[in-house]
Amino acid sequence: MVDVGGCRRSLVYFGISLVFMILLGVVSKFADLDQVTVIGPLFSYGGIFAAAFIIIGMFAPTAGAAAAMSLPGVAALLCAYHVTGALLDYSGSLGRLVVWLLAGAVAAPLLAWSGWALRYGHNGRQVAGGFAFGVLLADACYVLLHAFNENSMFGAGFDAFVVAVLAVRIKPKLSPGSIAVCAVMMVCGALAAVFPWSGRVVAELVSLFA
DSSP states (O other): OOOHHHHHHHHHHHHHHHHHHHHHHHHHHHHHTOOSSSHHHHTTSSHHHHHHHHHHHHTOSSHHHHHHHHHHHHHHHHHHHHHHHHHTTOOOOHHHHHHHHHHHHHHHHHHHHHHHHHHHOSTTHHHHHHHHHHHHHHHHHHHHHHOOSHHHHHHHHHHHHHHHHHHHHHOOOOOHHHHHHHHHHHHHHHHHHHOTHHHHHHHHHHHHHO
16 A cells, blocks of 8 residues: 555655755855855855755655655756856856766765664664764864865864754764764865875866866
8 A cells, every 4th residue: 555645745855855955056156156255165165065965864754765865966956056157157067067976976875864864763873973973074174174264164163063963952872883983084084184185186087077
């Protein structure tokens, strides 16, 4: 027997999530043009997008819906960003779009799943907490070590704020394993900032598609 109520909830969730990601893509492009206040550079960091997928996952009806929604969510976000840029005559390269699509296809389902598991999960809740917090704190480490200024402090502060809100609202019981996952990801974020060659590797990947 088909669960009509469950299907309707899933469709509503998908629709609202897509609209949210489209709006985020549009706002991100406008923020790119704002390099005067700290709001513009905030959208240049990964933390705000990681937080978006974590939050989307938290409202998913099931773990499968959270992971499934993340892929069209990535596409909607990037398409809205580039279409807005084209309309404003500030379009980006096709290579960058492809690279971000590939990165999003890997990271977004994990982030969305971690959001769902943080709120509803049992067995995977501790690992999800370590992963979600680790991604956000890795971004904070990266932006602070990459360029220590007012903008990076604001970006890192945003990451720390999201982690604090999630920790207070959900109160996850972090195990030694999940803490280790979080610590490893923070170290990876710090190493990416300390060793500039990591940025050059990404630049080379982009140039292959440009």
